[in-house]
Amino acid sequence: MGQRILLLLEAFIIDILDKEAANRCSDHFLGMVFLFSGKSISTAVMLVKVIWIWGNFVIEQIIWYIADSRSREEDRVVIESVLQDIGLEATKSEDPEDLRLSISKVEPVLLLAELCEVGTWEGWDIISAVRAEGMILPVMVISGEQADSGTEAVSAFSAGGNEYMTKPLHTGEFKHRILNLLTLTGRRRNLNQILRVDGLMLDPSRRFVRRDGIELKMTPKEFDLLYYLAANQGMICSRIEILKEVWGYQFHADTNVVDVYIRHIRLKVDKGHRNKLIHTVRGTGYVMRAPEGGTTS
16 A cells, blocks of 8 residues: 555656656655655655755756856856756855855755855855865856956966856856866766667757657656666666666665666657667666667767
């Protein structure tokens, strides 16, 4: 009875609430529900409420520190559109103490520091402290139009920044600077390579999936898992490896979150196709294989 209700809750999030917000929260919801699948139903219901409150939470987050409250709307639009395009969610912070708390809660893959035209940013001491504790936290600094770019850049790099841009921001340059920074610091897998396995195509720059010419809608975490399998096509991927590489966290060994996601992906990728791409390796994990004679790249 309990497992049946949990499955109904899962269906409620994925199938009935198939909207943008539901897609953003369903990935983390499933991880939590199936992590706690041995708990009571009241626990599962509580988790649903928590996810609705924190519906924007995903595994790969950045902190967007806004010291310049007068930032132009055009620049905000560029930042928000690029972050959405490459699958990152931002937790906004506006003062050093809030920044400290956000870093400890979110464990971000990047800090985007939008600084004032003048004055010294107090956040560098916080960055130095978390790095001293062994946390990898790349920092991209964005300064105002009126700033002396040469002087500001030197100050930013000396204080611990890894990347620097001045306003106005240009979408293409901003996007690729973020991707390059995340790749160089090892905080994100290469998102630039389009993968093809037989008739399946994955374009990570647009988070776009197509099989045999038909677009397949994926939640962010479904895409990440499918991309991981495609990037390792022909290789057996254990559940533990998938949890570590795709989720980035050490889930409890007994969780079946990977199996749940594989089931949903198969319905989208393999259902109705004679040649199946995703295969189960009993007792080990999963492997993506092109059919004999199929093409891969």
